Amino acid sequence: MLKKVLIMGAMTTIISIAAACGNSSSEKSSGGKDKTDTLVIADWGGAITEAREDSIFEPFEKEFGVKIQVESPTDYGKYKTMVESGNVTWDVANVGSMWAAQAIKQDMFEPIDYDIVSKDGLFPNMANEYYVGAEMFSTAIAYNTEAFPDGNHPKTWEEFWDIEKFPGVRALSKRPYDTIEAALLADGVKPENLYPLDIDRAFKSLDKLKSRTEIVWWEAGAQPAELLSSGTVAATSAWSGRITAAKKDGAPVDIEYNQALLNSEAWSIPKGSKNKELAMKFINFATRAEPQSAFSESIDYSPINEKAIELLPSDVKERLGQAPEIADKQVRVNEEYWAEHFEEINQRFQEWLLK
Known part of the structure; x- marks a missing residue:
């Protein structure tokens, strides 16, 4: 804040005192304040x-004496335009990790300063040179509990594909990311052998499912x-948090975390x-164990900090699929692989959908 110090009878000069709150990021408005x-x-x-407001944003504001201004949603087109024009108005952005892996090649990010950002407790693949994990979520098998009661539901992608044993219409994501992995797991590929993806084999597996039952393709989470809930499908791939939230609200739905495909978003x-x-x-604050744990207790996204998982109650760990046995x-999911191959695979996938 500019302070005008008037020294009567001795000085008439206005002395401007610039307040520096620990760094040099204070800016002057056009009014001079x-x-x-x-x-x-x-x-x-x-x-x-909203979940970040209480668990991360407000505590950070309080600890550092600053104000956080949120702009939403994250817009990748705007991100790119800002960087290319040099008119950058965002300081931090939450992005999908696959997009982040692509954006590195376009020189879109500042490198992360790990002298400031601690890696303590972070899962190793969450501390990238140019971005840091923010939260994790799973694309998992979800099912109608009336169609499959008493735990008698598909527990693997191979069983999801088994319409004779587990009858009913299926739904899958209308994007290749996750859907290709599910198709390969359904065809017997071991998780440790998924990458590089065998695309021909994946489409043959999808052909099998399409020949056995109707597939509804979903685009929104x-x-x-x-x-x-409506009974339109008996089982579907789904983002875990959407199903756990619907279950809390009394919908006849549940989730199976076995072979769930783990994704992340990043700062x-x-x-x-x-x-x-x-x-x-x-970023250092947001990825610490305590804020991460508080965030995951308020919304069904998993921490990217192992120590945060240790702080979660048992029922929350189980709901998030983070109990050790789950x-x-x-x-x-290998986001770097998808960053390299998304365009070619997506083109083939969209063409396949039209057949």
Whole structure:
């Protein structure tokens, strides 16, 4: 804040005192007054941003004496335009890890300063040179509990494909990411042998499912729970948090974490950020065990910090698929592979859908 110090009878000069709140990111407004340090964060909005408000954003503001301004949703087109033009207004952005892996090649990010951002407790694949994991979620087998009562539901992708034993319409994501992995697991590929993906084999597996039953293709995360609740499909792939939320609300749905496909989202700093040091401090704070644990207790996304998982109550661990006996059965999606091959696989997938 600019302070005008008037020394009567001795000085008439206005002395400007610039307040530096631990870094040099304070900016002057056109009116000549200092602005409170503000960190601009791009996030997805909705329930996930609301969960971050209490668990991460407000505690960070309190600890560092700054203001967080959230812009939502994250817009990849805007991200790219800002960086290319040099007019960067975001300091931190939450992005999908697959997109992040692609964006590295386009020189979109500031490198992460691991002298500021601690790797303590982070899963090894969550600490990338240019981005840090924010949260994890699973694409899992979800099912209608009226169609498959008493635990008699598909527990593997191979059983999901078995319409004779587990009858009913199926639904899958209308994107190759996750769907190709599910098709290969259904065809007997071992999780440790998934990558590089055998695309020909995957499409043969999808052909088999298509010949056995109707497949409904979903595009929005809310659709699987709606399809299951209405009885339109008996089983579907689904984002785990959407199903657990619907189950809490009394919908006849449940989830199977065995062979669930584990994905993540990440914190990134746009190249040219004007508040880089504070952005690093935010990422360090947001990935610590305590904020991560608080976040996962308020919304069904899993921590990217192992120590945060240790802090979660047993029922939350189980709901998130992070109880030890469940977590080990999930399959980590290779986002770097998809960053390299998404365009060619997606083109073939979309052509296959039209057949």
